[in-house]
Amino acid sequence: xxxxxxxxxxxxxxxxxxxxxxxxxxxxxxxxxxxxxxxxxxxxxxxxxxxxxxxxxxxxxxxxxxxxxxxxxxxxxxxxxxxxxxxxxxxxxxxxxxxxxxxxxxxxxxxxxxxxxxxxxxxxxxxxxxxxxxxxxxxxxxxxxxxxxxxxxxxxxxxxxxxxxxxxxxxxxxxxxxxxxxxxxxxxxxxxxxxxxxxxxxxxxxxxxxxxxxxxxxxxxxxxxxxxxxxxxxxxxxxxxxxxxxxxxxxxxxxxxxxxxxxxxxxxxxxxxxxxxxxxxxxxxxxxxxxxxxxxxxxxxxxxxx
Amino acid sequence: xxxxxxxxxxxxxxxxxxxxxxxxxxxxxxxxxxxxxxxxxxxxxxxxxxxxxxxxxxxxxxxxxxxxxxxxxxxxxxxxxxxxxxxxxxxx
Numbered sequence: 081x082x083x084x085x086x087x088x089x090x091x092x093x094x095x096x097x098x099x100x101x102x103x104x105x106x107x108x109x110x111x112x113x114x115x116x117x118x119x120x121x122x123x124x125x126x127x128x129x130x131x132x133x134x135x136x137x138x139x140x141x142x143x144x145x146x147x148x149x150x151x152x153x154x155x156x157x158x159x160x161x162x163x164x165x166x167x168x169x170x171x172x173x174x175x176x177x178x179x180x181x182x183x184x185x186x187x188x189x190x191x192x193x194x195x196x197x198x199x200x201x202x203x204x205x206x207x208x209x210x211x212x213x214x215x216x217x218x219x220x221x222x223x224x225x226x227x228x229x230x231x232x233x234x235x236x237x238x239x240x241x242x243x244x245x246x247x248x249x250x251x252x253x254x255x256x257x258x259x260x261x262x263x264x265x266x267x268x269x270x271x272x273x274x275x276x277x278x279x280x281x282x283x284x285x286x287x288x289x290x291x292x293x294x295x296x297x298x299x300x301x302x303x304x305x306x307x308x309x310x311x312x313x314x315x316x317x318x319x320x321x322x323x324x325x326x327x328x329x330x331x332x333x334x335x336x337x338x339x340x341x342x343x344x345x346x347x348x349x350x351x352x353x354x355x356x357x358x359x360x361x362x363x364x365x366x367x368x369x370x371x372x373x374x375x376x377x378x379x380x381x382x383x384x385x386x
Numbered sequence: 387x388x389x390x391x392x393x394x395x396x397x398x399x400x401x402x403x404x405x406x407x408x409x410x411x412x413x414x415x416x417x418x419x420x421x422x423x424x425x426x427x428x429x430x431x432x433x434x435x436x437x438x439x440x441x442x443x444x445x446x447x448x449x450x451x452x453x454x455x456x457x458x459x460x461x462x463x464x465x466x467x468x469x470x471x472x473x474x475x476x477x478x
Contacts, residue, residue, distance in 0.1 A: 104442070105442070105443055105444050108438075108442045108443050109443045112438065112439075112442075112443065114435050114438075114457065115457070117460065117461070117464060117474070118464075118474060130442075133442075162431050162434070163428075163431040163432055163434065163435040164461070165431070166427055166428040166431050167428070167431075167432075167457075167461040167465075168461060168464055168465060168468065169428075169465075170465065170469070171426075171428060172428060172461055172465060173462070173465060174415060174428065175415070175428070175432065175458050175461070176458060176462050177455070177458045177459040177462045193406075193410075195390075195418070195421070195422065195423055196402070196406045198421075199390070199402070
């Protein structure tokens, strides 16, 4: 909890606006951190003084504080006195002691006057509106297949945003003329839409291919057969070959990220994982009596590296 | 590095005419790139300092160059101390 702002500024509670201002100025001059680079405690004091002033110099906030509606901490702190952090670095030499001269002043006038002149002219002439930036969250599959999303703008307008298939997080779509209005007959700015593609619980993207880990039962793995596979375009019947062990990859051509323009559709790569699930007595009995024709040791050649 | 527009957007109490004066006087020294002015972090903080001197501490136009000149000398000394390996802040 910050100290009573009246105490911080050293003024009575009935102090006038002028008295507050005067007290603040006096203390700001004394404690401004850039004027006291050798006194680290000055920064904290200056912050306290500034916060007290921010509170008491605003009649509305002051009244609310006096009524007890807000406390002395109800203020956001503003950054102050960070010039010295830069000035103390070697690059600070740019503003070296000038010993009363202003050698470059005339040159500066010439070089920069026209920039300001251009600015003034630009302000009175037709001016293109500002580009406005927005963020749009896109569900994973909409980004893979392409979709049209609706973006509601802060001013209540809604924009229809056509998402081409294969977009990634960080990609920006530009909608011409949908940004800020132009001034003095200038054209409107653009809306820049920063896309944020969500992750998916099943599919993982790699380039324009998608990866899916597909659990299969022991029977499906050993005997093969038809299984139903979820794909971005909907469930697909896939015939597993016999002996589809864990780790086996199956490529479903053209079932990855949808084609767009000249780019062909990506593939969906299934990686199988055998999931035995709860074993019943029949399976246990079978395995106990089972004498494999080709016994093998899946751990052969496995040795812990030094 | 930020542009003139961003600088003006950052400080609501900054007025372009005043900035132009400060640049002409050499109080603020941006660089010129591609037909626009660019301000480094050092320049930005210097603008903040000048605004605080003027608005919060009532340092007027006449006194501003004096204060800045004294500050520039102070920081130059501190940079030199640093360059010599002396930490300027000692606790006595």
